[in-house]
Amino acid sequence: MNVAELFVKCLEQEGVEYVFGVPGEENIDLLDAIADSEIEFIVTRHETSAAFMAGTYGRLAGKPGVCLATLGPGATNLMTGVANANMDHAPLVAITGQAGLDRQHKTSHQYYDLINMYEPVTKWNAQIKSAKITPEVVRKAFQVAGQEKWGATHIDLPEDIAGMDVEAATPLKTNERPHTMASQSIIEQAAHMIEKAEHPLILVGNGVNRQHAENELQAFIEKMQIPAVHSFMGKGSVSWENDLSLLTAGISGNDYITCGFNGADLIMTIGFDMAEYPPKNWNRQNHPIIHIDTEEAETDANYPVAFNVLGDIPANLKQLTEKISPQKRDIDWVANVREQALNELKEFEDDSHFPIKPQKIISDLRHVLNESDIAISDVGAHKMWMARMYHAHEPNTCLISNGLASMGVAVPSAIAAKMVHPERNVVAVCGDGSFQMTGAELETAIRLNLPIIVLMWRDDGYGLIEWHQLKHFDRSSYIKFGNPDYQQLAASYGFEPMKITSTDELKPALEKAVSMNKPVFIDCPVDYSENMKLTEKLGDIIC
Template sequence: MTSTAVNDGKSMKASDLFVAALEAEGVEYIFAVPGEENLDFLESLRTSSIELVLTRHEQGAGFMAATYGRLTGKAGVCMATLGPGATNFATPAAYAHLGGMPLIMITGQKPIKKSKQGQFQIIDVVGLFDPICKMSKQIVHGNTIPSLVREAFRVAEEERPGAVLLELPEDIAEEETNAPILEPHDRHYAVADDRVLEEASQLICAAKMPLVLVGAGANRKQASIALSKFIEQTQIPFFNTQMGKGVIDERSGLFLGTAALSDGDYVHCAVERADLIINVGHDVVEKPPFFMEEGGKQVIHINYKSAQVDQVYFPQIEVVGDIARSITRLGERLGGKVAVEDEYYRMVRGEIEAHTSELSDDPRFPIIPQRFVADTRKVMGDHDIIALDNGVYKIWYARNYKAYEPNTVLLDNALATMGAGLPSAMMAAKLYPERRVMAICGDGGFMMNSQELETAVRQGMNLVVTILNDNSYGMIRWKQADAGFDDWGLEFNNPDFVQYANSYGATGHRVERTEDLVPTFEAAFKAGGVHLVEVPVDYSENKRVLLDELKEKVCLI
């Protein structure tokens, strides 16, 4: 498209122009905790087509906007004031930056042409965010708004996606401008060179035990379709990273498992035996599921961008370009099924299936992780979405919970921050009201943004929020035990979660028998609205399964 002057050369307020530019980008929502420095922008937003979603903390706004980007591929937008409001965006910015989620943050600022209050609340927000954003800019004139907004969305959404910050000072927001809107246009990514595709196909044909690794960068609709066809055609076994779950249906007989741990798990037996890893959409931001060594296995890197090389990752061949088209063209060159000596892979798959299904019907109470994950899978359909906060339960879900479609398991294995699970689930519930959506949080992570329950209720969301309660920071206790330290310093007390939920207008439930978990979930989803389900959890299985059992594991290499 060509640029059009939506204001037909008429003078308009800069904040009105900013909002019009956002409308031209197709922005549906702005998640915000406004301040006085945002009032011109807020007034412009009032008469626009964009829905303002008022949150109770800037982190909630940022996490919701980042998740919008993750689910749609279009940049989510959030807004805060200067100083303390802006600094509360730091964690969502890092979350989007490391997780590859397109995010636009708009922050206010005092007037820059004439000081009214000295340095009150003023910090260098643009400089602060520069290291954790793809772009961080202050708007210094209304006429630059259309080009800066267009550039912000291009940068945020372009592979690899990430965060962008735009700071709008008070006096700039209220000035007059007649600058034209710059309309967005479709982007098309380059296609990998024929020569490198031929090299990759020859390497695959020469391999005896190739494996496909699916990472977060492949979690795009077209890439998922192309990869599924590639696996079906070539019959090469595959595994995924945590953020690559669901790109290919994990019910496939060629699925080995998820790399939930850095190394030492059963799936790593297959990785160690492989002579070639076809690494699709993964980079070293997400904790690496395998380590390369000089003279060891070969790796084909398939991604939108070239590899970030470090001590654990230095691929021999890089297929750079649109993932879907690269995979499709690579499949065409291979022509059909690839010869794989897969008897060992079948053995590993059997071991993984046996261990991940173990104790899935165990009746103990408090509930153990294996049973909790299995019961969650029973109540969630193919299209339904779980959003996990960060805690040791995330490992159990990565290992034991099979995902059937892309972006139906929302977890963060990049920044791995606590506090994002509830806002992330809220965004999914708002976008997909016809699906079941469940937030799964530890008691520690939930309390970091628990106030957003009020936002969910006010927004009329249908959402189940599950709290796994062990009255401690369970992940760190597990690490503490693994390191041989005494169990000390990580326990706390919690509120009455049922009354806490009810006080916000949600409906609280407390599971008191393991057999009541599935019926409680089903009743909550059937009733609609926001429900909180407190589930006491017994993490003693962490040591037996994730520590002792794996240390005794033997790979039949």
């Protein structure tokens, strides 16, 4: 057995189903070993896409996804997706082929020191420099990636080590991760502070979804009658239909929920990742914070932590729920905020303006998709509208990358989501700018026979950047580009193409796409003049 074969046996021991990636000269030993295993290698059209797929697989499957690239440009391409998973706290193990040890001391074709390059974008990484350490390196990579907070790890495998014979080495057994809870004294102090608060508010982050703490969260807010608002990546932890759900926060500037933050005398953050939503945007009055998470809070001037309640989030929420007496609070304002936010979407249900307004696109999409279907937003102006107005019933049914927030994430992520949940409809919501960055993965979807739906909002430019330019300078620059004939492009890949030419066509097109059970591409012109109207509206909100 050589090291590559041992490496693959270690992957099998970790329960790896798929490896996403692009083949290269320096990883052919590994690819050959995978060919003799039960692991399926998913050939992607770009290394960044491979990492996007692995990250989304990890987020939905609850175990590290795996991606592979060769050295040099393959590894640098992969890095964007690895960094995206790491900052989004998705579990991922990246593997790179590498030049042999005999040429790493000098300038050499395609050689870069990948350990140092990947160090800032991973939780841990290592190069296998000795055949016998392979099981330890692989085990640690999966262990660290899957520990809270989830993230990315990286293994660098030189080509000469990969082909080296190895004896008397076997994969290490996996182990159960420990569950830790906050001490009783911390729980009692936090409970006392919560009971004393007159206007507490909960900010729900990605950690609740990661740890499947939605049931414990629901029991807690119902008993305490505390309203909860979601970050972009916490969406669905509390159903939007729950009367205590204040929907989603994250747009800079005033929004309806700003009034809730301003009026709070205590804010509880649960599974909150600060990279998503800077505290200066929502805690301007420096209200005290109870930080309920797996790790201590990042230091921030607008994040004054009164208590860190650290450990397993479901277990600590359960402890708090049991310790605290039921409360009755004045939460009439919650109904008012919910009504305004929900009516904003409802008033566009029958809008006939064309090109189609963002609110109308989201309204039609929400009406067509089932509660457990998955909508994945790419990055761009459409992301801000999806985050604010696409209301989720369940966790991980509206996926938004909001850590690194890399463009191009939606189509690869939709492929991975459909692999994890083939029974659900999966829609990639893209802008025309973000789609072109990874659009070649349409071929991957066809090759894998995955009936995903791509809903492209077309405005022939980088709409989010234009939005910022107009806010700051009252003019835009360098954001327009041309587009291909998307009907021909989609059809050439094997997707069923649909082009929206009037507003009343969109909802029937979505319904047809869902019913067809085949890959569908919908080209939908969007009217982004609504962006500045939203900016003006947010500026006029008065608590």
